[in-house]
Amino acid sequence: MGSQAIGIFDSGVGGLTVTQQIIQLLPNENLIYFGDTARVPYGEKSPETIIKYSLENARFLMDQDIKLLVVACNTVSAYALEELQEICRIPVIGVIEPGIEKVIQTAQDNQKIAVLGTTATIKSEIYQNKIKARLPLAEIIPIACPLLVPLVEEKFMGHPAARLIIQEYLRPLKDQKISTLMLGCTHYPLLKEVIQEEIKSTVIVDSATSCAEHVCAILDTKNLRRREQSAAQRRYFVSDDPIKFQTIGKEFLGGLIESVSVAFPFSR
Amino acid sequence: MGSQAIGIFDSGVGGLTVTQQIIQLLPNENLIYFGDTARVPYGEKSPETIIKYSLENARFLMDQDIKLLVVACNTVSAYALEELQEICRIPVIGVIEPGIEKVIQTAQDNQKIAVLGTTATIKSEIYQNKIKARLPLAEIIPIACPLLVPLVEEKFMGHPAARLIIQEYLRPLKDQKISTLMLGCTHYPLLKEVIQEEIKSTVIVDSATSCAEHVCAILDTKNLRRREQSAAQRRYFVSDDPIKFQTIGKEFLGGLIESVSVAFPFSR
Numbered sequence: 072m073g074s075q076a077i078g079i080f081d082s083g084v085g086g087l088t089v090t091q092q093i094i095q096l097l098p099n100e101n102l103i104y105f106g107d108t109a110r111v112p113y114g115e116k117s118p119e120t121i122i123k124y125s126l127e128n129a130r131f132l133m134d135q136d137i138k139l140l141v142v143a144c145n146t147v148s149a150y151a152l153e154e155l156q157e158i159c160r161i162p163v164i165g166v167i168e169p170g171i172e173k174v175i176q177t178a179q180d181n182q183k184i185a186v187l188g189t190t191a192t193i194k195s196e197i198y199q200n201k202i203k204a205r206l207p208l209a210e211i212i213p214i215a216c217p218l219l220v221p222l223v224e225e226k227f228m229g230h231p232a233a234r235l236i237i238q239e240y241l242r243p244l245k246d247q248k249i250s251t252l253m254l255g256c257t258h259y260p261l262l263k264e265v266i267q268e269e270i271k272s273t274v275i276v277d278s279a280t281s282c283a284e285h286v287c288a289i290l291d292t293k294n295l296r297r298r299e300q301s302a303a304q305r306r307y308f309v310s311d312d313p314i315k316f317q318t319i320g321k322e323f324l325g326g327l328i329e330s331v332s333v334a335f336p337f338s339r
Numbered sequence: 340m341g342s343q344a345i346g347i348f349d350s351g352v353g354g355l356t357v358t359q360q361i362i363q364l365l366p367n368e369n370l371i372y373f374g375d376t377a378r379v380p381y382g383e384k385s386p387e388t389i390i391k392y393s394l395e396n397a398r399f400l401m402d403q404d405i406k407l408l409v410v411a412c413n414t415v416s417a418y419a420l421e422e423l424q425e426i427c428r429i430p431v432i433g434v435i436e437p438g439i440e441k442v443i444q445t446a447q448d449n450q451k452i453a454v455l456g457t458t459a460t461i462k463s464e465i466y467q468n469k470i471k472a473r474l475p476l477a478e479i480i481p482i483a484c485p486l487l488v489p490l491v492e493e494k495f496m497g498h499p500a501a502r503l504i505i506q507e508y509l510r511p512l513k514d515q516k517i518s519t520l521m522l523g524c525t526h527y528p529l530l531k532e533v534i535q536e537e538i539k540s541t542v543i544v545d546s547a548t549s550c551a552e553h554v555c556a557i558l559d560t561k562n563l564r565r566r567e568q569s570a571a572q573r574r575y576f577v578s579d580d581p582i583k584f585q586t587i588g589k590e591f592l593g594g595l596i597e598s599v600s601v602a603f604p605f606s607r
Contacts, residue, residue, distance in 0.1 A: 221489045230507065235500035 086143025092283030354411025360551030
């Protein structure tokens with residue numbers, strides 16, 4: 072049982088920041104990653120379409136006999152997690168709940184909490200509602216940051232323009248005491264340093280790290296850790312242009328992606 | 340015949356820069372605009388899909404009895420213009436050819452010409468090949484500028500970050516004498532001022548203006564101008580979220596869009 076792989080999917084490369092954290096915490100685990108790069112971005116699609124695509128992606132990974140499924144995408148975690156948990160007979164872990172758990176641990180009721188995300192995630196109000204349910208007295212400040220994903224995908228992370236844009240997005244937080252800031256998008260960990268410099272005394276929670284910690288905890292609880300000591304296998308699949316994925320993906324994974332194969336879990 | 344409308348379509352709001360120029364040159368013409376905002380962006384889709392969507396959009400406008408069709412989108416002009424010209428019995432005008440004509444008029448053989456566009460347009464090499472065919476001795480410098488569309492759509496045109504990003508993209512032109520710079524994307528006219536400030540002695544050609552001039556010329560040649568002196572009617576249709584289109588569209592059209600209706604030229 073333990074030797075089966077952990078399956079991870081995202082609409083594109085963003086989920087690789089989650090994968091990086093999983094590799095750090097669980098270097099001995101086999102992994103299969105699927106990035107639905109032919110149909111990216113999911114953020115602007117209807118909930119029905121997001122659910123349909125997510126079930127297809129999950130089916131592709133399930134067919135490879137995985138032991139746990141990680142939904143490494145905020146949009147899918149917001150709209151399709153329940154449907155995925157219904158059809159899969161294995162644990163299905165999204166990125167939102169673990170992130171919120173971490174926020175609850177670090178922030179206290181009565182404090183100010185900022186949530187950064189794509190327009191779709193902020194509009195869904197999932198972070199706002201779930202944090203509010205646990206910390207009813209907290210003031211939650213949601214900020215949609217639509218330019219951060221393109222900036223990261225175009226590798227402008229270290230560019231002075233990225234800092235200016237981040238300063239612009241963080242302007243509503245100026246002169247406020249923000250205890251915790253949630254990075255509600257899997258692309259944002261690549262901008263964590265710049266964001267931290269701009270909002271120094273705030274604790275930054277990112278969904279990648281907290282999701283990986285949750286995966287770790289579930290494997291332990293269910294006694295699902297791989298015991299073999301042979302090198303772990305990590306395989307990457309995408310539905311479009313493996314070269315582009317490999318090139319951009321390096322930044323997200325923080326290391327080389329040895330080989331990427333093309334797979335279509337859907338009829339084209 | 341002349342009282343029929345001019346039909347214009349684009350994958351989203353970009354074509355409104357072309358529409359703005361058409362209104363300026365032809366204030367007496369009736370217009371029908373269709374923005375396929377439910378299926379935007381086209382840039383990353385396969386040529387077959389781009390052709391299919393374009394034919395559906397054209398059919399929607401043809402059904403409203405238009406006298407001329409403007410393809411106000413570089414991606415569609417690059418991939419589907421011939422197919423559209425085959426099925427339509429009216430003149431079909433894209434944005435690429437008129438832009439190139441203008442480049443040929445302003446630049447001379449032997450000079451350096453820069454072309455800015457989205458990754459898809461630059462990859463298609465359509466501007467490079469068509470300019471090269473007319474000016475075989477010219478040196479053409481293509482520059483993909485993937486961040487400019489999101490910057491414009493998020494209204495960062497006047498933001499210092501936009502200038503920094505433009506400086507970054509124009510870096511390959513530094514210390515070179517560029518005679519003409521082609522803006523090969525319908526979003527870029529909104530950044531024309533900043534680009535001109537960064538590359539002062541270069542003539543900037545934009546597809547919006549040159550396309551509108553070409554529309555004007557065709558109407559005259561074919562004797563298709565509207566003769567009624569009653570106020571011209573301009574109608575706007577989109578396949579998704581009319582409010583968003585109206586809000587962003589204002590910037591592109593340089594004025595208020597009075598009313599936007601929703602229409603689906605495709606089965607959902």
